[in-house]
Amino acid sequence: MSGGxxxxxxxVRAVKGFELLEVARRSPNLSTVSAIDITFCPWLNNSFSTKxxxxxxxxxxxxxxxxxxxxxxxxxxxxxxxxxxxxxxxGEKLCLHGANLTSDELMYHFNAxxxxxxxxxxxxxxxxx
Numbered sequence: 001m002s003g004g005x006x007x008x009x010x011x012v013r014a015v016k017g018f019e020l021l022e023v024a025r026r027s028p029n030l031s032t033v034s035a036i037d038i039t040f041c042p043w044l045n046n047s048f049s050t051k052x053x054x055x056x057x058x059x060x061x062x063x064x065x066x067x068x069x070x071x072x073x074x075x076x077x078x079x080x081x082x083x084x085x086x087x088x089x090x091g092e093k094l095c096l097h098g099a100n101l102t103s104d105e106l107m108y109h110f111n112a113x114x115x116x117x118x119x120x121x122x123x124x125x126x127x128x129x
Contacts, residue, residue, distance in 0.1 A: 024104040030066035032117035050082035051058035052103035
């Protein structure tokens with residue numbers, strides 16, 4: 001890509017059944033995440049899955065993996081769609097729109113991206129000093 005070009009968004013394939021639950025029920029690992037921004041309207045019915053995602057990411061097990069990762073939450077009462085913006089330490093961003101996704105689907109997509117980031121970081125050669 002050229003100097004200031006923005007990379008196209010990455011899409012994950014649709015999964016269901018055991019594979020979805022296996023990845024979604026893992027405890028989130030925030031080691032490759034630099035920031036999380038969560039925006040939702042707490043009084044709308046379509047924000048239940050986003051609130052469940054927020055509770056799971058704010059849990060003690062996931063916070064132990066990266067204590068300096070800011071998790072910013074914005075509650076708006078303007079009938080806006082719930083949105084989760086995840087910024088990774090390598091500069092890539094993941095935007096999840098939680099209106100039509102279940103909490104398991106949100107956790108699957110988040111965990112799948114984090115697992116892929118961990119694997120790609122493990123594949124890069126490290127310099128010895």
